Amino acid sequence: MANLTLIQAVNDGLRTVMKADDSVVVFGEDVGPKGGVFLATEGLTADFGESRCFDTPLSEDGIIGTAIGMAMNGLRPVAEIQFQDFIFPAFDQIVSEAAKLRYRSGGQYTAPMVIRTPYGGGIRGGLYHSQSGEAYFAHTAGLKVVIPSTPHDAKGLLIASIQDPDPVLFMEPKALYRSVKGEVPEGEYTVDLSTLRTVRQGGDVTIYCYGAMVPVVERAAAQAAEQRGIDCLVVDLRTLMPLDEEGVLEAAKQTGRVVVVHEAPRFCGYGAEISALIAEHCIEYMEAPVRRVTGFDTPFPNTLEHHYLPDDRRVLDAIESVYDF
Amino acid sequence: MSSALQILAPDGSVVGELPGLSDAELRELFVHMLQIRCMDGRMLKLQRAGRIGFVGTATGLEATLVGAAAPLRQDDWLWSGLREGGAAVMRGLPLAEYVAQMYCNANDTAKGRQMCNHFQHKGTNYPSWSSVIGTQITHGVGAAFASMRRGEDTVHAIHFGDGATSSNGFHSGLNFAGVWKVPAVFVCTDNGWAISVASSAQTAAKSFAAKAPAYGFPGVEVDGNDVLACQSAMADAIERARRGEGPTMLVLKTYRMLGHSSSDDPTKYRADEEVEAWAKRDPIARFERYLIERGVVSEGERADLETQLLVKIDAVIHEQEAAPPMALKTLVEDVYAEVPYHLRREYNDFIAVAEKLGHAQPGDGAFPL
Ligand SMILES: Cc1ncc(C[n+]2csc(CCOP(=O)(O)OP(=O)(O)O)c2C)c(N)n1
Ligand SMILES: [Mg+2]
Numbered sequence: 106m107a108n109l110t111l112i113q114a115v116n117d118g119l120r121t122v123m124k125a126d127d128s129v130v131v132f133g134e135d136v137g138p139k140g141g142v143f144l145a146t147e148g149l150t151a152d153f154g155e156s157r158c159f160d161t162p163l164s165e166d167g168i169i170g171t172a173i174g175m176a177m178n179g180l181r182p183v184a185e186i187q188f189q190d191f192i193f194p195a196f197d198q199i200v201s202e203a204a205k206l207r208y209r210s211g212g213q214y215t216a217p218m219v220i221r222t223p224y225g226g227g228i229r230g231g232l233y234h235s236q237s238g239e240a241y242f243a244h245t246a247g248l249k250v251v252i253p254s255t256p257h258d259a260k261g262l263l264i265a266s267i268q269d270p271d272p273v274l275f276m277e278p279k280a281l282y283r284s285v286k287g288e289v290p291e292g293e294y295t296v297d298l299s300t301l302r303t304v305r306q307g308g309d310v311t312i313y314c315y316g317a318m319v320p321v322v323e324r325a326a327a328q329a330a331e332q333r334g335i336d337c338l339v340v341d342l343r344t345l346m347p348l349d350e351e352g353v354l355e356a357a358k359q360t361g362r363v364v365v366v367h368e369a370p371r372f373c374g375y376g377a378e379i380s381a382l383i384a385e386h387c388i389e390y391m392e393a394p395v396r397r398v399t400g401f402d403t404p405f406p407n408t409l410e411h412h413y414l415p416d417d418r419r420v421l422d423a424i425e426s427v428y429d430f
Numbered sequence: 431m432s433s434a435l436q437i438l439a440p441d442g443s444v445v446g447e448l449p450g451l452s453d454a455e456l457r458e459l460f461v462h463m464l465q466i467r468c469m470d471g472r473m474l475k476l477q478r479a480g481r482i483g484f485v486g487t488a489t490g491l492e493a494t495l496v497g498a499a500a501p502l503r504q505d506d507w508l509w510s511g512l513r514e515g516g517a518a519v520m521r522g523l524p525l526a527e528y529v530a531q532m533y534c535n536a537n538d539t540a541k542g543r544q545m546c547n548h549f550q551h552k553g554t555n556y557p558s559w560s561s562v563i564g565t566q567i568t569h570g571v572g573a574a575f576a577s578m579r580r581g582e583d584t585v586h587a588i589h590f591g592d593g594a595t596s597s598n599g600f601h602s603g604l605n606f607a608g609v610w611k612v613p614a615v616f617v618c619t620d621n622g623w624a625i626s627v628a629s630s631a632q633t634a635a636k637s638f639a640a641k642a643p644a645y646g647f648p649g650v651e652v653d654g655n656d657v658l659a660c661q662s663a664m665a666d667a668i669e670r671a672r673r674g675e676g677p678t679m680l681v682l683k684t685y686r687m688l689g690h691s692s693s694d695d696p697t698k699y700r701a702d703e704e705v706e707a708w709a710k711r712d713p714i715a716r717f718e719r720y721l722i723e724r725g726v727v728s729e730g731e732r733a734d735l736e737t738q739l740l741v742k743i744d745a746v747i748h749e750q751e752a753a754p755p756m757a758l759k760t761l762v763e764d765v766y767a768e769v770p771y772h773l774r775r776e777y778n779d780f781i782a783v784a785e786k787l788g789h790a791q792p793g794d795g796a797f798p799l
Binding site: 130156161162164166167169170171172173174175176177178179180182194197198201202205206207208209210211212213214215246247249269270271299347348350351 | 507538539540541543544548550552557558560562565567568569570571572573574575576577579580598599601602603605606609763764765766767770771772775
């Protein structure tokens with residue numbers, strides 16, 4: 106066990122698979138000698154050589170398109186998109202090509218690849234260094250969407266994603282890169298790609314969240330317990346596609362009161378899916394309407410980002426409102 | 431087209447350096463060209479009869495397909511667009527699979543999921559094209575990178591049209607290929623048209639071939655109605671790639687003699703005179719004249735060859751007409767390696783209704799949840 110930050114755990118995960126499997130290649134903009142703008146790939150070129158970790162021309166479409174071709178021809182590409190905000194030039198390649206290849210070829214061709222990308226706000230990055238676009242991708246059949254919130258999960262989910270036979274979008278909460286630390290096992294281990302994590306047990310209110318919202322929700326849950334004696338069941342979804350639907354419904358049934366938290370905009374956001382699942386499958390257990398605490402349905406702000414992002418006070422308010430309903 | 435590489439003039443006379451192909455090899459190229467034209471004819475008939483949905487023909491482009499595919503090895507890759515199916519057949523795609531794909535039936539290796547004219551053949555490294563113009567270009571480059579990294583001498587032929595030269599995939603693909611120096615040959619089939627937009631309207635560059643040097647490798651213009659010129663230029667480009675000297679772009683200048691597809695009426699946007707002028711340059715007639723002159727085929731033999739090909743094609747069509755329907759479970763299979771929980775449940779909800787209505791087939795039953 107080592108005590109690592111989330112970004113160190115990502116780096117450790119990459120090293121672990123690169124050591125074990127020579128077909129794994131890591132590439133993207135500035136990921137080589139510089140080690141990436143957030144240093145996720147630090148030291149990989151030095152330790153594994155330029156043929157394993159290298160810089161590409163500045164073209165997201167090119168990075169993802171060539172990654173698909175590599176995956177179709179025996180490599181295990183791990184492509185970095187420097188910020189999730191810059192993934193859209195590659196949207197076509199992700200949505201029309203990587204995600205649909207297995208289906209359209211009747212299983213003859215596949216694209217086992219991982220796209221790593223830092224997402225989310227909290228670093229004063231403005232409109233184009235802050236977005237949370239998970240809903241666009243979770244909506245796409247054929248793609249897996251994974252978002253870790255702890256160093257342990259970052260490494261275990263990343264290794265599982267690289268070993269997975271299908272394309273995975275691995276979204277890293279950049280706000281947590283250096284702000285969370287935790288015990289990370291040495292060597293290879295995986296975290297299942299369709300199992301949620303129960304962060305905190307409780308019988309009064311269920312809160313669903315993922316990525317950078319997990320510590321925010323944990324703080325709010327602690328306050329709810331302290332101030333009002335409300336026991337929250339906190340669920341870290343971890344894999345948005347495929348979702349642990351049974352686990353989600355089980356958690357809703359335990360309390361009958363639900364809050365969903367994400368920093369992405371609300372309209373057609375991931376919280377809508379969770380609410381709809383609960384409405385379809387366990388409405389009879391519900392004691393209160395589902396509340397969503399989310400970013401605004403606006404572009405991402407800059408100076409006001411701390412108001413845009415759900416914080417513990419807004420989450421606490423939602424907890425109280427479903428509890429008191 | 432004076433600068434384009436030409437070996438046979440439109441009258442079949444030799445005006446360039448002949449590739450060293452034997453009589454038997456030349457004859458085989460000729461038969462493959464005829465086969466493409468025969469298949470187009472049959473597919474159009476089936477489309478008009480309502481048996482298949484759509485045809486994108488290669489009529490007029492036979493020299494580009496056959497010439498460019500001829501020098502490829504079986505383990506080389508061919509990354510296709512809409513019209514390269516004939517090249518796939520030439521390299522080993524069974525005719526039955528070709529026709530099954532056009533019928534999108536249960537014998538189709540893609541399980542009937544793609545619309546017509548989207549072939550694949552794993553055995554000869556011919557992947558499935560999506561439909562989205564230009565997207566296969568970067569795939570070919572990435573796959574060529576993978577071959578190179580493993581130290582193989584496999585070459586990747588990446589086909590696309592004149593319209594695709596305006597796509598972002600073209601720019602990304604050629605740019606990455608130049609930087610990585612991958613073993614690829616870009617085969618741009620300039621057939622004059624992208625649906626109804628003339629190829630002259632795609633770019634202000636002097637030519638499509640002129641773009642290649644900007645990416646750091648040569649672009650070569652070839653008379654695309656001259657199968658020997660296509661064969662020879664492709665053989666050179668492949669050898670260059672195999673030697674590790676990097677990519678080449680070939681621009682095969684030809685003409686799409688029929689509509690963009692079976693749903694298109696080209697008389698709306700192009701002049702009959704233009705089509706007639708190109709008819710005089712017909713690639714099959716040109717090659718036939720040369721082969722007759724050389725004594726490889728005899729006068730009038732073409733008709734016999736075509737009859738034989740059509741008998742073979744018709745037998746395959748007959749077989750494919752009888753294919754069983756697609757299993758309903760294929761609705762949710764192959765989305766992921768394993769059918770995930772939410773898809774199993776979606777399918778089970780669906781099949782429960784189908785069973786109630788009596789629409790389900792034996793074997794369509796529910797997934798375990
Ligand atoms: C991205 C995209 N835009 C538009 C279309 C519709 N479309 C299909 S084929 C075509 C023209 C393609 O022209 P070209 O690249 O010259 O190929 P050709 O059809 O001549 O073989 C168009 C516009 C498409 N399939 N994909
Ligand atoms: Mg064209």
